[in-house]
Amino acid sequence: MAIIERPETTPAVPGGPSVPATVTPASSLGALKRPVTTTGWKSWLFTVDHKKIGIIYGVIGMFFLVVGGVEALLIRLQLASAEGKVLNASVYNQMFTMHGTTMVFLFSMPMANAFANYFLPLQLGARDVAFPRMNALAVWLTLTGGIILNLAWFLGGAADGGWFMYAPNSGPIFSPSNGVDFWVIGLQIAGIGSLIGSINLIVTVLNMRAPGLSLMKMPVFSWMMLVVQFLLVFSLPVITVALTLLMFQRGFGATFFDVAQGADPLLWQHLFWIFGHPEVYILVLPAFGIISEVLPTFSRKPLFGYPFVVFSGAAIGLVGFGVWAHHMFASGLGPVSVAVFSIATMAIAIPTGVKIFNWTLTMWGGKIWFATPMKFAIGLVVLFTFGGLSGVTHSVAPSDTQQTDTYYIVAHFHYVLFGGMVFGLFSGLYYWWPKVFGKRLNERLGSWNFWLMFIGMNMTFGPMHILGLQGQPRRMYQWTENRAGEGFFDLGFWNMIASVGSFVLAIGILFFFINMVWTTKKEPKSSLDPWDARTLEWITSNPPKEHNFDRIPTVSHLDEFFHRKYQEDHATESMTPIKTAEEILAEEEANADAHIHLPSPSYWPLVLAVGIGVLGLGVIYGVPTMIIGGSIVLVAIFGWVLEPSVAEDFDYEGTSHDDGPSKELTTHG
Amino acid sequence: MADVAVHADHSADHQAHQGSTGLSNNKLAMWLFLGSECLLFGGLISTYMLYRGRVKDGPHPHQIYDIPFTSVSSFVLLMSSLTMVLAVTAAQRHDDRRTNLWLTVTAVLGATFVGGQIYEFTAFYREGLGFTTSLFSSSFYTLTGFHGVHVSVGIIMLLVTVGVIKKNRVVGNKAESVELVGLYWHFVDIVWIVIFTLVYLIPS
Numbered sequence: 028m029a030i031i032e033r034p035e036t037t038p039a040v041p042g043g044p045s046v047p048a049t050v051t052p053a054s055s056l057g058a059l060k061r062p063v064t065t066t067g068w069k070s071w072l073f074t075v076d077h078k079k080i081g082i083i084y085g086v087i088g089m090f091f092l093v094v095g096g097v098e099a100l101l102i103r104l105q106l107a108s109a110e111g112k113v114l115n116a117s118v119y120n121q122m123f124t125m126h127g128t129t130m131v132f133l134f135s136m137p138m139a140n141a142f143a144n145y146f147l148p149l150q151l152g153a154r155d156v157a158f159p160r161m162n163a164l165a166v167w168l169t170l171t172g173g174i175i176l177n178l179a180w181f182l183g184g185a186a187d188g189g190w191f192m193y194a195p196n197s198g199p200i201f202s203p204s205n206g207v208d209f210w211v212i213g214l215q216i217a218g219i220g221s222l223i224g225s226i227n228l229i230v231t232v233l234n235m236r237a238p239g240l241s242l243m244k245m246p247v248f249s250w251m252m253l254v255v256q257f258l259l260v261f262s263l264p265v266i267t268v269a270l271t272l273l274m275f276q277r278g279f280g281a282t283f284f285d286v287a288q289g290a291d292p293l294l295w296q297h298l299f300w301i302f303g304h305p306e307v308y309i310l311v312l313p314a315f316g317i318i319s320e321v322l323p324t325f326s327r328k329p330l331f332g333y334p335f336v337v338f339s340g341a342a343i344g345l346v347g348f349g350v351w352a353h354h355m356f357a358s359g360l361g362p363v364s365v366a367v368f369s370i371a372t373m374a375i376a377i378p379t380g381v382k383i384f385n386w387t388l389t390m391w392g393g394k395i396w397f398a399t400p401m402k403f404a405i406g407l408v409v410l411f412t413f414g415g416l417s418g419v420t421h422s423v424a425p426s427d428t429q430q431t432d433t434y435y436i437v438a439h440f441h442y443v444l445f446g447g448m449v450f451g452l453f454s455g456l457y458y459w460w461p462k463v464f465g466k467r468l469n470e471r472l473g474s475w476n477f478w479l480m481f482i483g484m485n486m487t488f489g490p491m492h493i494l495g496l497q498g499q500p501r502r503m504y505q506w507t508e509n510r511a512g513e514g515f516f517d518l519g520f521w522n523m524i525a526s527v528g529s530f531v532l533a534i535g536i537l538f539f540f541i542n543m544v545w546t547t548k549k550e551p552k553s554s555l556d557p558w559d560a561r562t563l564e565w566i567t568s569n570p571p572k573e574h575n576f577d578r579i580p581t582v583s584h585l586d587e588f589f590h591r592k593y594q595e596d597h598a599t600e601s602m603t604p605i606k607t608a609e610e611i612l613a614e615e616e617a618n619a620d621a622h623i624h625l626p627s628p629s630y631w632p633l634v635l636a637v638g639i640g641v642l643g644l645g646v647i648y649g650v651p652t653m654i655i656g657g658s659i660v661l662v663a664i665f666g667w668v669l670e671p672s673v674a675e676d677f678d679y680e681g682t683s684h685d686d687g688p689s690k691e692l693t694t695h696g
Numbered sequence: 697m698a699d700v701a702v703h704a705d706h707s708a709d710h711q712a713h714q715g716s717t718g719l720s721n722n723k724l725a726m727w728l729f730l731g732s733e734c735l736l737f738g739g740l741i742s743t744y745m746l747y748r749g750r751v752k753d754g755p756h757p758h759q760i761y762d763i764p765f766t767s768v769s770s771f772v773l774l775m776s777s778l779t780m781v782l783a784v785t786a787a788q789r790h791d792d793r794r795t796n797l798w799l800t801v802t803a804v805l806g807a808t809f810v811g812g813q814i815y816e817f818t819a820f821y822r823e824g825l826g827f828t829t830s831l832f833s834s835s836f837y838t839l840t841g842f843h844g845v846h847v848s849v850g851i852i853m854l855l856v857t858v859g860v861i862k863k864n865r866v867v868g869n870k871a872e873s874v875e876l877v878g879l880y881w882h883f884v885d886i887v888w889i890v891i892f893t894l895v896y897l898i899p900s
Binding site for chain 2: 157158222226227229230233234235236260261262263264265267268269271272275279280281282283285288289290291294298301668669670671
């Protein structure tokens with residue numbers, strides 16, 4: 028890790044407040060100046076601070092939530108009535124493909140990364156992640172991938188093979204536009220970003236915990252993020268292979284999925300789902316982690332059965348690698364495979380069920396405070412259980428063959444992903460907003476946000492169970508009146524309800540953005556510990572200082588922060604408050620470390636990400652583009668390797684070296 | 697005084713690198729990356745195993761493989777693991793001259809292997825095995841090509857390490873940097889043992 032020892036001028040008045048030295052960057056490596064500012068747009072573009080990177084991930088995620096949301100609304104508009112005319116068949120195909128891809132890869136994964144980046148080091152008592160520059164590279168690669176994926180809209184049409192892009196549908200014959208090429212390149216690049224990010228976070232969790240913080244004292248959120256990063260490390264290479272094969276087929280005429288040559292299109296399905304099923308848990312486990320923090324805090328009780336929650340999370344991750352073929356029951360795998368994967372799928376319901384019971388029992392007998400984070404957390408428990416149950420019906424292979432590729436599947440995975448993941452993420456946003464931005468989101472607007480989302484979500488995806496069981500296929504771009512059915516099974520009625528629901532849902536999410544603006548403008552500053560929280564991140568100030576902790580905390584308990592605030596009396600089984608959050612923070616500040624180590628910002632992650640993006644576009648646009656991209660990549664890698672992780676003294680001008688090293692980290696710019 | 701503080705912190709920082717697992721951050725990250733690479737080659741090898749017998753037209757595997765030739769180039773690659781070990785031990789003894797010598801030898805051996813692969817690809821192509829000829833050819837070239845690219849990246853890493861050591865611009869711990877390159881190099885070798893066995897030696 029890096030060291031910053033930024034010199035400071037001596038106080039003008041002895042004992043008075045010290046004035047930070049004005050530092051301006053001098054040259055680094057002869058040609059480029061090392062970026063050292065901590066404010067302004069440059070401080071964001073070249074940052075290696077895990078908190079800023081976390082916020083960038085969050086902005087990327089929320090932006091693509093809007094993009095994917097608009098795509099969803101267009102789909103629902105098209106299906107609202109018989110023979111919809113909003114989109115033509117080709118655009119409809121692009122719309123649902125990009126909706127799925129955007130929501131999975133560009134909204135959910137960046138949002139999970141936003142929380143992981145921001146809160147893992149804080150929960151672990153670390154000053155940053157293990158590899159700060161790689162962290163920056165990961166976020167910029169994610170953005171580059173997202174941009175390339177969506178560039179296709181403007182350059183001849185987006186990908187149109189569905190988010191799992193089955194072969195041979197994805198081949199040049201059935202998908203002649205460049206959309207699939209952009210899709211492949213975009214995902215490949217975002218995938219590299221995720222891989223780098225996950226390696227970084229695993230090393231952070233395993234190697235950089237504060238003294239005393241054993242793995243079994245680690246908050247459940249940190250645990251779940253650790254499991255997720257392991258899933259990423261071992262599942263991403265498989266999709267990399269699949270995407271590479273597809274790229275070689277489309278770009279260079281290879282025959283991997285060419286049935287005329289005797290190829291086996293099921294190869295793609297296997298490779299995709301070996302990645303794709305762990306991906307489902309990659310999406311939902313972060314939300315499980317978040318509500319495992321929220322439920323105890325708002326129930327005023329410790330999490331019920333902490334080790335069970337941790338190990339069932341790990342078990343979900345492990346078994347998640349052995350259930351992929353349940354996405355392929357309809358493809359004729361043969362009875363043995365179907366039986367094995369069917370049973371494995373049923374088995375994975377057990378650790379999931381354990382979690383649901385633990386959360387319920389955490390609330391049982393607690394003094395529940397129905398603040399907005401808690402509402403979303405309870406919403407998750409309810410809706411995810413619903414989605415989990417319809418999931419169990421898929422594990423029964425004969426039933427699944429009836430449901431495959433119908434709206435019943437769409438209903439199921441929106442209950443687990445929207446009801447599960449998105450509600451968890453929103454719970455996290457409300458819970459940690461005061462930590463990140465220093466203000467609590469407005470409760471009234473939050474309530475509107477929650478109830479509209481909850482009602483809208485059930486209105487949209489609930490009827491899809493009926494639609495699916497009645498046989499409405501997913502991805503069908505129009506339905507006709509004479510196939511609509513009658514009475515309770517009138518597809519027209521339920522399609523209309525679902526479409527209205529999707530707008531209710533959208534208004535609900537709009538309330539979040541309204542709340543964001545309102546809170547920024549009108550709400551007062553939040554107290555230091557607004558929720559009476561339990562874990563280490565709340566020891567820091569709101570928002571945390573650049574170096575997170577004035578003193579690296581020594582941990583002796585699970586729920587360390589709670590145990591610093593309250594004394595437990597074993598005889599009467601009661602808790603007495605002994606310290607407030609303010610007192611704890613003041614104590615930390617008084618005992619701050621003398622030397623604080625922080626990595627310096629760097630240009631190279633951004634330059635490298637841009638280079639990789641151009642290189643990727645070269646695969647589509649030919650060798651000259653590739654050469655330009657390759658040159659940028661080469662320069663960036665050498666710049667990176669030869670750059671010390673700490674800015675040299677000569678990057679700061681106008682400093683004198685005869686002052687003692689300062690206790691405070693100077694801010695400048 | 698600031699300088700003194702910086703130096704003092706360097707040593708403290710170095711100890712902090714040996715994290716809770718006892719491995720340095722860099723080494724742990726390299727192990728995780730190699731774990732991930734196992735799955736990458738796993739996917740490519742599976743694809744090859746599925747498709748190796750599927751030849752509609754063009755040569756079959758057993759018609760074109762030159763086992764003696766590939767055995768020799770495989771031997772060369774395996775020997776490069778030995779020289780890599782010598783480089784790592786030299787680096788741990790802080791013997792820059794020997795470190796650079798063995799790193800260069802490793803790179804030369806690696807380059808010999810890649811040269812052999814280029815020769816082999818050219819020979820196969822002349823015998824009518826293009827990249828798009830059959831499922832076998834596509835998956836063969838993809839798998840061995842991916843491995844060849846990995847070896848080439850390794851060679852670049854070796855040569856850059858030599859250059860950086862010569863110019864004395866190593867950022868961080870020198871012995872560990874060499875060891876990290878070594879880990880990657882051994883991994884690439886081990887993967888080749890698997891590929892050589894499954895692709896060349898076991899008849900389809």
